[in-house]
Amino acid sequence: MHKPTIQDVARRAGVGVGTVSRVLNNHAAVRASTRESVLGAIAELNYTPNPHARRIAGGKSYTISVLLPVVTTEFYVRLLDGLEHAFQEARYDVAIFPLLDRSRLERYLGSHTLAYQADGLVMATYNLTQMFQQGTNIRPYSGPTVLVDAFAEGVDCAYMDNVLGGRVAGEYASQLGGQLYAVWVETELDQLFTTRVFDDRRSGFMEAVEQAGQTVRGEYTSSFDSLNARMVAVQLLDEAVLPATVFASADLLAGALLDEAQARGLQLGRDLRVIGFDDQPWAQGRGLTTLHQPVEAMGYEAAQLLLTRLSGHEGPPRARRFEPRLVVRSSSQ
């Protein structure tokens, strides 16, 4: 009772192994009827190809390494969903490397580990330039690489247009009336996790507000931490002139504002309007107006960019842009 092989399938279907392989890999040149019987045999035997044999015969590893920071969960869950979906369709395996700290990055990329066995590399949220240009001992990965949720010159990338997201928030906030305030996320000091998303959201927001002929009456900064977020919320509501409209550049910050507003008995939509960013799972339940990001689509597209390279596509780097979408809920009206 061993695991069925391609031989077993071929015998069962009354064809050669070559034909089975062709069916498996969509090599077009196979008659519809034979394809049917092969697929039938595969189903009956509950056959799944041995990936290792596949890798050694094909010369490729059929594996993609995904370098993933471990910060906020929700975002990366969705990102992985998109990536894995696309790669699975193309019969690629995904090896996940959670970058829990900096030393792991260097170890992972240090030649002999899995990261270098892979046919391709997906890097999430990292500043390639910083990583590979600084005087680190990290040597660039030689295979095809795609950046996701980050933008850089010279590399394929799929990124979220946070400038646009900020602008949408700014336009919407400007027409709500009331004094304008904003809370930004303090950029991490650790270079590895440096991100420009919050800077981008800010510049978009400020630009839109200015174009609307308004001014931001106060700006605040918080670390990405519930305690600090609450403290900032307290300070903001102490100082703010009501009615106020606050753009919080992350839902975590917006949530703290909702909490503090509730503690003070402020009425949302009248005394205070809040706009978040991320559309976390709880945002709907709490009625938070926020910017929803098509994260899965971004992951899926990033995978497609890599897959086309793997199947031989040459040409200049491509950048795919994704747009956050405003979801209006009760916190702003």
Added chain:
Amino acid sequence: MHKPTIQDVARRAGVGVGTVSRVLNNHAAVRASTRESVLGAIAELNYTPNPHARRIAGGKSYTISVLLPVVTTEFYVRLLDGLEHAFQEARYDVAIFPLLDRSRLERYLGSHTLAYQADGLVMATYNLTQMFQQGTNIRPYSGPTVLVDAFAEGVDCAYMDNVLGGRVAGEYASQLGGQLYAVWVETELDQLFTTRVFDDRRSGFMEAVEQAGQTVRGEYTSSFDSLNARMVAVQLLDEAVLPATVFASADLLAGALLDEAQARGLQLGRDLRVIGFDDQPWAQGRGLTTLHQPVEAMGYEAAQLLLTRLSGHEGPPRARRFEPRLVVRSSSQ
């Protein structure tokens, strides 16, 4: 200029491929001098064996799957260090499956990737019984499995003795003098991430305090969240009779106490003594007395348990116990 193979090494060293393979796998029966020359050739050619060929020839995958919750970073970083170290020594690859959410677990266990790839499974911090016995559609992994940082009957496991840790804290706290207080971590509702560590720490602590003829004057509960931790610290210090000794069952909670104590101008060691649990990287810098856990050793040992199974060890399930160690710093004296 292709990647060197075992053939190249054999030719270079003037031996047969079998000998090279024997050297690679420590198959004892090889003369020291030939071993040397083979290792020399390997070094000169910068040869690394093709893992996929190895897997297909040997019938094994030489890969271990590690199911890892993504919660607090520091702990799992160290755990992974220990695991990866051991597996690397034994020439096994480690595939990490970050369990960002529940649906991923089912997908991982259901899909052929994990089943195919791995010779063994390491599960961190999960309650096996709960996972496999509840009416879920999760079917148990058939290969050898080891639990790490969790204890269950019928499975090999390496676990931290949190009861002992609590007891040590209790004994130490009891002899410090002053009123005793404790802060516990609220257990997660999500069954997947249910953990008994905080219950264990509590029962050990209470037992030790009782044995010392003392009583705990107040118990508090906080979620694992800096904001809530601070709120609880505020409440505790509002109500506490000074001088007080507080056992915080996680450094996160202890840190909030230090913050609040500082804000109130309390003098640590005189008005307030704090004992944490975890020995986070910042604990030393802030002088926090806390319980250090040999996490790397636990991971290493868990890997060894699995490796012995892989090399054919039969016999009843084994449990390896690890002991937290009290690190006394200025916050308690």
Added chain:
DNA sequence: TTGTACGCGTTATCAT
């Protein structure tokens, strides 16, 4: 102790 030859399960290259 060591070399040779076979097999692992798949893909790719030929003929047909």
Added chain:
DNA sequence: ATGATAACGCGTACAA
């Protein structure tokens, strides 16, 4: 369109 068959790189039984 399809069936043989040769790789792919390594582990291992067997012979020497």
